[in-house]
Amino acid sequence: MTRGSLALAGPDETAALGRSLAARLRVGDVVTLAGPLGAGKTTLARGLLAGLGLDEDAPSPSFPIVIAYEELRVPVWHVDLYRIDDPEEAEELGLDDALVDTALVIEWAERLGPGRWPDALALSIETGPEGGRRLTWEAGPSWERRWPPAP
Numbered sequence: 221m222t223r224g225s226l227a228l229a230g231p232d233e234t235a236a237l238g239r240s241l242a243a244r245l246r247v248g249d250v251v252t253l254a255g256p257l258g259a260g261k262t263t264l265a266r267g268l269l270a271g272l273g274l275d276e277d278a279p280s281p282s283f284p285i286v287i288a289y290e291e292l293r294v295p296v297w298h299v300d301l302y303r304i305d306d307p308e309e310a311e312e313l314g315l316d317d318a319l320v321d322t323a324l325v326i327e328w329a330e331r332l333g334p335g336r337w338p339d340a341l342a343l344s345i346e347t348g349p350e351g352g353r354r355l356t357w358e359a360g361p362s363w364e365r366r367w368p369p370a371p
């Protein structure tokens with residue numbers, strides 16, 4: 221497990237970080253995205269999906285819970301577990317089965333308790349004092365040569 225953080229000075233840097241992640245993403249990956257309301261999670265997820273070839277602004281998955289993008293360079297399920305109260309409900313979504321041929325980008329993964337995916341790339345965005353953002357991460361073993369992106 222590696223940990224670290226970097227500064228994101230503005231929305232463009234948040235989106236660019238999402239695109240760098242897209243370049244490193246593989247089938248079977250789990251990326252969790254945490255942070256308070258307005259932190260920049262959607263900005264990062266849109267950068268990631270754009271980097272994988274999505275040519276429109278990705279909608280938020282809060283209502284459908286899962287939006288599946290099967291046609292991207294790496295197929296992705298964008299998942300929002302905010303409305304999930306019971307971990308068993310989340311099990312019914314079939315997330316682990318999906319990992320056979322997709323990557324998962326999950327917001328509110330903390331609903332499932334810590335350590336659910338030990339190899340995940342766990343990203344967390346916080347607001348900084350000057351209006352920018354700070355991204356902190358914990359990266360599982362398979363991310364060792366892939367994360368963080370070179371500055």
Ligand SMILES: Nc1ncnc2c1ncn2[C@@H]1O[C@H](COP(=O)(O)OP(=O)(O)OP(=O)(O)O)[C@@H](O)[C@H]1O
Nearest residue numbers: 228229230231234257258259260261262263352353
């Ligand atoms: N690094 C950054 N510095 C300053 N502002 C940023 C940065 N990244 C994103 N933002 C801005 O923060 C605002 C909120 O971003 P976004 O909608 O992506 O947040 P969110 O975490 O998805 O929010 P919510 O939980 O409400 O959906 C947007 O105006 C976005 O442009």
